[in-house]
Amino acid sequence: MSETSTARSVVTYAAVxxxxxxxxIRAARTRAAVERLETRFKDRADSARYLSEAMTVLHVDEPTTSAYMEIATLSNAMAGNVGQIVSASDSLAASAQGLDSETKAQHGRMADANRTHNVQMADRGFIKRQ
Structure with a gap:
């Protein structure tokens, strides 16, 4: 194994x-962004529905009012789909939190032992793989 690939494969506890x-953090940010997207689709659906109803009162042609109502319907459907993504992002956030907790549980003992030991550690060059 070359030195560069060995150097890349070394992972510290802090990095993990x-x-x-x-x-x-990424999962939480993704969830927030998806929630904003859901809100936008709902707002656009409400706006398109309002315009369709207002144009109907003003006797605008049926193809135009129908097109706006279709936009409202599709926007509501998109908001529903995005709502499913929000639910999935909740699962992602829970999994990411579990990953963080599990990593700390599995590797925290090693970090504590390294901080509190009184044995001199070997030089990195000495333990480097050949």
Missing amino acids: LARAAAYG
């Missing part, structure tokens, strides 16, 4: 924890 925490 940072990556696990980052997954949780």
